[in-house]
Amino acid sequence: MRLLLVEDEKRMAQALCEILRLEKYEVDHATDGISGLDAVESDIYDIIILDVMLPGMDGFEIVKRARQKGIRTPILMLTAKSELDDKIIGLDSGADDYLTKPFITKELLARLRALGRRNINTPDGTLTFGDITLDTGTSMLSCSANGQSVRLSEKEYHILEYLIANQGQILTREQLAVKIWGIESDVEYNNVEVYMSFTRKKLAFVGAETEIKAVRGIGYELRCGRV
Ligand code: CA
DSSP, X not given: OEEEEEOOOHHXXXXXXXXXXXXXXXXXXXXXXXXXXXXXXXXXXSEEEXXXXXXXXXXXXXXXXXXXXXXXXXXXXXXXXXXXXXXHHHHHTTOSEEEESSOOHHHHHHHHHHHHHHHHTOXXXXXXXXXXXXXXXXXXXXXXXXXXXXXXXXXXXXXXXXXXXXXXXXXXXXXXXXXXXXXXXXXXXXXXXXXXXXXHHHHHHTTOSEEEEEETTTEEEEEETTO
């Protein structure tokens, strides 16, 4: 899952990025309101953590503008203030949840899991397509037809997660590169092909009839022979 953190406090942001990456989130970090809004409006994130007090533009304004533009990504607001008024403004502006600093990590992670489930709509923590099931907690890929399973690497997991979340659509190499490697990374498109091939091998390993089909000149799509 790709997560955006908009937070200007350096130490806080560094600590959060580390924790979130350990939890297997792909994390991008914006340090002020203006670059934060830009990143939010790129609409490539699954969850956004947004600090309220930011240089350039505050978190409330960012949420308001993003929602006006039709960005529906779940947003968790963070603030150092504990006043109830802030909470009300935050929720009114279109934020989905609210956490007051200082908070404990466990609490943050629990809120993120809840928002992540809301986003991809998987109450039991799994994603399914055709004959495959992806466990969002353990990164295990399994085939429902024969019970075979295998653990995916981080990139393989993100590729399949993204393809399943967008089933029925063709995803371009550019979309995949941005989603899996991030806006600022200068990943070669060859990398996408290399990881596609790894991911296909895992699908073959579990005996799945679900395949990643290359659509010439456009991109990739998930298809299943069993359905
Ligand atoms: Ca701040």
